[in-house]
Amino acid sequence: MQGRAGREVTINSLFRRFSFGHVALAAAALGAFVVCCFWIPQIASPSNISEVLRQIAVPGLIAIGVTFVVICGRLDLSVGSLLSLCAVVAVHVQNAAGPVAAVAATIAVGVVAGCVNGTLVAVLRLNSLIATLGTLSLLHGIALIYTAGQNWPVNHPETSGFAIFGRDYLGPIPVPVLILAVFAVLLWILLTRTTFGRRVFAVGGNETASRFSSINSTATIFTSYLLSGAMTAVAAIVFASRVMTARNDSGTGYEIAVLSGIILGGTSLIGGSGGIGRTIIGIIILGFVQNILVLLGLPYFTQWLVTWVVIIVAVWGDVARQRGSVFA
Secondary structure: OHHHHHHHHHHHHHHHHHHHHHHHHHHHHHHHHHHHHHHOHHHHOHHHHHHHHHHHHHHHHHHHHHHHHHHOOOOOOOHHHHHHHHHHHHHHHHHHHOHHHHHHHHHHHHHHHHHHHHHHHHHOOOOHHHHHHHHHHHHHHHHHHHHOOOOEEOOOOOOOHHHHHOOOEEOOEEHHHHHHHHHHHHHHHHHHOOHHHHHHHHHHHOHHHHHHOOOOHHHHHHHHHHHHHHHHHHHHHHHHHHHOEEOOOOOOOHHHHHHHHHHHOOOOOOOOOOOHHHHHHHHHHHHHHHHHHHHOOOOOHHHHHHHHHHHHHHHHHHHHHHHOOOOO
16 A cells, blocks of 8 residues: 555656646747747737648647657657658559548558568667668658659649648638647547556656566557657648648658657657657747748758757756756
């Protein structure tokens, strides 16, 4: 009884700490947004907010899947190349067989890629950084061979039903934003309200201890990579539907944007802590930072410089929190 009570106290204290951090991050982001609205009034216009939210749907969908991998203490750097390949498949199958077949084929490709990463990292126990870098190269090569280096547009984009995923609105809300919201809620439930979610945190916190607790760490890590691949495929459908074309390098740079949002949201690269809500907040912050830079008329490359600063500061803060000191 005493051990159980101790565990309950620990869990409750962790919950309060994570919840406070989540609220503090959201409050800081909201405060910065309000300040920027006085500086650049057009930021707060409904049309600008709608556009920013629609733009973050693609990295957001990828990020909520990769969050599971990062909480497990692993990385997935292949999502940019997988987005490219899945977008190409989506456009090709859409032109050949319609939107329903395109969705099914694209998700199948994402799941297969997730299984490949899961096998390399979870089953063969390869380093996740090296393994997913290898998968990145593999997927990029497949996409390049598949397209022969050509752009593939969607046939008859004005009348294609495929446009619903990336261009349509439900009332005033863009469909991509609704898709992101639905999947974010579903994965939040999976992470916080299921046995699998608790296993993800356990494996990321201490994989050795989780094994002694009869948790199948191999299956947990494998499933996390499967989720990452599947969510990247969903993002590719939204992406291809929005731009109505695809090429072998469409997803270049998305892995950086995704990891930046996850880290900024407070998910630890060491594993064992994080959340879907935090990731969404991080992605939204990055989206509005990039939007502010555009509205200021700054060159495109400044987004990469700011992203670098965000990554360094966020990782530094994470390491400092783990050490209990900023410099030690």
